Amino acid sequence: MRETEMFEPLRCWLEGQGYQVSSEVKHCDLVARSAGEPEELIVVEMKTRLCLDLLLQAARRKALTDAVYIAVPLRGSKSSLRKGRALQDLLRRLEVGLLIVRFLQKTTRIEVILHPRPFQPRTARQRRIQIIREIDGRYAEFDQAGLPGGAPRLTAWRQRSLRVAHLLQSRSGAAPAELRRLGAPAQTQQILSKNSYGWFERVQRGRYRLSRAGTLALTSYQDILPDLTPADTPPQTVPQAPPRPGSEHQEIP
Structure with a gap:
């Protein structure tokens, strides 16, 4: 498809709304001007596919008029x-409209997906809070920026899950409270019950042990395990339960 094939449907659509349409005016693909007062000027930049050049052209045309659209077939x-939703979000920020020239079997239809309007920036407060919590929840920074999309990240949750797994490694089973006394994170109960990575097994109510998958994970991450210990972690000793009454005995010399 060529860009010129989009011109006629766009011209007919704009003229049907009362605009005078001109093409290739001072590097603008299509310019529409209203007949009434105040005079309205619309600029449409066309491309057969979405690309950076199209967005750059539209951004430059904003110096001519607020009513700038991009059109794609x-x-x-x-x-x-x-990625339509992400594209619309970007165009809203650029204050650029979006037109679709839809070629059907017997006709062509123009669809207005987005009108150019003043953008009111809003801070995504909840996402901002999540980012801060993620940063504060990490023991250390291990990942390099730019990892492939499917590569596992050492997120705060994964780091803390590894911490719990490491504490369980030498134990046949333990309760969340025991692990927390050994330096496990505050979310130990949730980490064990959710078992996001399949690293834990429940041996009885309230007690967990390391699964085979957890053992393999510790092997994979063995180089970073020393860095998953908070500075204020208490010595890793298992608290001894107090003796039951009547069980005390004295050694016979």
């Missing part, structure tokens, strides 16, 4: 733009 009634 789609074939068929069910096709949609790849």
Whole structure:
């Protein structure tokens, strides 16, 4: 498909709304001007696919008018733009509109996906809080920026799960309270019950042990395990239960 194939449907659509349409005006693909007062000027930049050049062109046209659109084609009634929601979010921030020229079997339809409007930035407070919690919840920074999308990250939850697994490694079973006294994180109960990575097994109510998957995980992450110990961790000794009444005895010399 060529960009010129999009011009005629766009021209007819704009003229049907009362605009005078001109093409290739001072590097603008399409310019529409209203007949009434105040005069309105619309600029449409066309490309056969979404690309950075199209967004850059639209951003530059904002110096001419607030009413700037990009137009891209789609074939068929069910096709949609790849990453459409993310694209719309970006265009809102650029204050640029989006038109779809949909080529159907017997006709062509113009769809207004987004009008250019003043953007009101809003801080995603909940996501900001989550980011701060994630940073504060890590024992250390292990990952390099730019990891592939599917690569496992050493998130705060994974680091703390490894900490719990490490404490369970030499024990046949332990309760969350015992592990916390040994330096396990405050979320130990949730980590064990959710078992996000399959590293734990419940041996009885309230007691857990390390699973085979957990043992393999500790082997994989053995180089970083020393860094998963908080500075204020108490010595790793198992608290002894007090003797039951009547069980005391004296050694016979």
